[in-house]
Amino acid sequence: MEKFFIPKLAVVGVGLIGGSLALALKAAEAVGEVIGIGRGLANLEKALELGVVDRITRNPAEGVSEADLVFLATPVMALPQVAAEVLPHMKRGAVLTDGGSVKEAVVRAIEPLLPEGIHFVPGHPIAGTERSGADAAFASLYQGRRCILTPTEKTSSGALELVRQVWETAGSDVVEMPVDKHDRILAAISHLPHMVAYSLVNAVSSYDRYEENILEYSAGGFRDFTRIASSDPVMWRDIAMTNREALLEMMDHFESFFAELKEDILSGDGSRLFEFFQRSKKNRDAIL
Incomplete structure (x- = not known):
């Protein structure tokens, strides 16, 4: 050959x-x-x-x-x-x-x-x-x-x-x-995580209860999770604008799970919290 x-x-x-x-x-x-x-x-x-x-x-x-x-x-x-x-x-x-x-x-x-x-x-x-x-x-x-x-x-x-x-x-x-399948899959596995990472860094850095910058206390977990927020802002601006429909659909889907977690914390329901975290751990471990 x-x-x-x-x-x-x-x-x-x-x-x-x-x-x-x-x-x-x-x-x-x-x-x-x-x-x-x-x-x-x-x-x-x-x-x-x-x-x-x-x-x-x-x-x-x-x-x-x-x-x-x-x-x-x-x-x-x-x-x-x-x-x-x-x-x-x-x-x-x-x-x-x-x-x-x-x-x-x-x-x-x-x-x-x-x-x-x-x-x-x-x-x-x-x-x-x-x-x-x-x-x-x-x-x-x-x-x-x-x-x-x-x-x-x-x-x-x-x-x-x-x-x-x-x-x-x-x-x-x-x-x-197909192109449409690609864009929806990438909205879920790549584009949404970047939006979450950028939002988390902005949320934590703007937290003003204390005078000091609490980002200085960030350890491995925060740094690992938000590493992708150091990516090129031009590239991610373009992605957010050109894959807007699929990304917004996935952001809505994510918000429903975040709202569920927030409600479980608010109600102090330990069994529901455990089930939420256990379900996530099982799905994450399956990737590996």
């Missing part, structure tokens, strides 16, 4: 997500040249210095012109604009894919822009840390993680297989699902 190989990969947005994919493919010797594209010169130069990419440019048209695969790794709300900039300059037969955490809005915006002969495969690697920028990238980020692809009726089977091989080469377990 011929070894999987991409002669030229263009990464638009060389941060944790885009940079880590480039490093993973480099480590697997599955890519030739990696072109890093972005607006921030300092970040691009850092990516070049660290060997994340082989060439850099702030000109998207120039960067994608020879690429066989173009990976968009920008905040979600920037994806349609970036796609509009690069698609007219991609060579015939090239494939465009993305790593956006919201799929329905992205697909709806990008598919009408596709020129003849250019293929689009919507994707989302479910991996990340709270860090950002080229120096946050590392080759093993996607090892053992899932990557969801959300092909549509317009998605080429050949392009879909190419992108599947990309993520499998990076170490991911690749699954496919």
Whole structure:
């Protein structure tokens, strides 16, 4: 079987997500040249210095012109604009894919822009840390993680297989699902936890019963739980705005359970509290 190989990969947005994919493919010797594209010169130069990419440019048209695969790794709300900039300059037969955490809005915006002969495969690697920028990238980020692809009726089977091989080469377990299912699942398992973490940090930091900042007393539990509140605010603003319907549905669902817990505490019902915590522990342990 011929070894999987991409002669030229263009990464638009060389941060944790885009940079880590480039490093993973480099480590697997599955890519030739990696072109890093972005607006921030300092970040691009850092990516070049660290060997994340082989060439850099702030000109998207120039960067994608020879690429066989173009990976968009920008905040979600920037994806349609970036796609509009690069698609007219991609060579015939090239494939465009993305790593956006919201799929329905992205697909709806990008598919009408596709020129003849250019293929689009919507994707989302479910991996990340709270860090950002080229120096946050590392080759093993996607090892053992899932990557969801959300092909549509317009998605080429050949392009879909190419992108599947990309993520499998990076170490991911690749699954496919419809865009609406993706957005509702991610609202539950990713987007809601981030909203809760951001809200908790704001609530505790604004607690004014005492003059001192009580965050200074936070220990492992609080820090572990709220780690994701250190994530990029631009990225999470975009996710909240583009996956609004699914996220609001999940927030309403969460509020009903929080209200149940609050009522159990208010009534002092120890058996109901135990049952609530026991049920949660059982479900959480089942993940492991």
